[in-house]
Amino acid sequence: MNFLDDMPHDFLQDLLEVPLGDVEGPNHHQATAEAAAASSRMPDSTSYRRKKARAKLCRKMLSDGFAELHMELAPMRPGLKASDRPGLVASAVQEIRRLKGVVKELETAAKSTTGKNATAKTQAKPTKAQAPPTAPTAPT
Structure with a gap:
């Protein structure tokens, strides 16, 4: 048997100076409910569900984008x-910079090979097939 069982009920109340029925305090249940409400996740409001769905969609799009990027880069960089x-x-980024350099080289090569002949052709009088369409005149 426990020694507390032998003690009179009034002795324990006097010792604690709190009635035994109310050991937790008068506002304990209210404080517990408020703490639980404050620590819980946001309520399932419409805006919260929308925000959550948008975040899920963004994660999926990022994942799909990286998967597609890997598929495009894998033949050029097998260790990736x-x-x-x-x-x-x-x-x-490295591949984009490399391709930009290739485009600039091709543009430079195209300009240097065509030279004056290309500019002379563009300044020549256009043929009937190349003539710009004339706007019809409105009746007055």
């Missing part, structure tokens, strides 16, 4: 892993 997102972005 699909899970290496920073590596995918860095490889894509």
Whole structure:
């Protein structure tokens, strides 16, 4: 048997100076409910559900975009892993810069090979097939 069982009920109340029926305090249940409400997640309001759905869609679009980027870059960079997102972005940027350089080289080569002949042809009088259409005159 426990020694507390042998004690009189009034002795424990006097010892604690709080009635045993109200040990938790008068506002304990209210405070517990408020704390639970404050710590719980946001209520399922329409705006919350919309925000959550939009975030889910953004994550899916990002995931799909990285998967597509990996598929495009994999033939050029076989060591690149699909899970290496920073590596995918860095490889894509390098590839874009490389292709920009190729385009500039091709434009420069096209300008240098055509030279004066191309400018002379563009300044020549247009043929009937190339003549710009004339606007019809409105009756007055």
